[in-house]
Amino acid sequence: MDSAIDALVEIFTWVGFSAGALIAGVALIMYLFDGTWLPTRGVLEDTEHGRIVRWFDEDGGVNEAHLTHEQERALEGKGMADIFYRRGARGRMRLTQGSPAVRAVAYLAVGLIGLGVLAVVVSGILLFTGG
Structure with a gap:
């Protein structure tokens, strides 16, 4: 044994x-x-194709991304949200800095x-x- x-x-x-x-x-x-994800403030907007978030990146460019169902539930009722966008990639965002x-x-x-x-x-x- x-x-x-x-x-x-x-x-x-x-x-x-x-x-x-x-x-x-x-x-x-x-x-x-x-990659590197930077914090910013995003503006939420309802469109005919779903809810989107728009934000300014570090270069001053305007980005936008469609929210996933989980992100929509997490940001329900909000007009602005703290988000993280990927440096060097357009239209990529998430709600947490770490993956x-x-x-x-x-x-x-x-x-x-x-x-x-x-x-x-x-x-x-x-x-x-x-x-």
């Missing part, structure tokens, strides 16, 4: 650290490709690395208790 537990802890250690490091690398690449996808992948990486750390701690406890 002890060898099965040792093997299981060893597997969790390797899987936690290796998969966590790999996914952390993926999160870093996603973060770099996500939810990047955040989710980073949390997964942290969780897997935490599993690896926990497995190392359990392995140490088993080593010193003779179990």
Whole structure:
């Protein structure tokens, strides 16, 4: 039984650290490709094709984007909103500065690395208790 537990802890250690490091690398690449998002104030307007938001970028250009259903629900009843637009891209906006996808992948990486750390701690406890 002890060898099965040792093997299981060893597997969790390797899987936690290796998969966590790999996914952390993926999160870093996603973060770099996500680009720079700058804050601004957007004006919301109802049109015949749905609700849109318009804003000025850092170069003074006017941008506009159609709101998704989730964004419409979050901004319901508002005439202006704090938004984030992507530097160098026209018509791209979101309501959060950080990407939810990047955040989710980073949390997964942290969780897997935490599993690896926990497995190392359990392995140490088993080593010193003779179990």
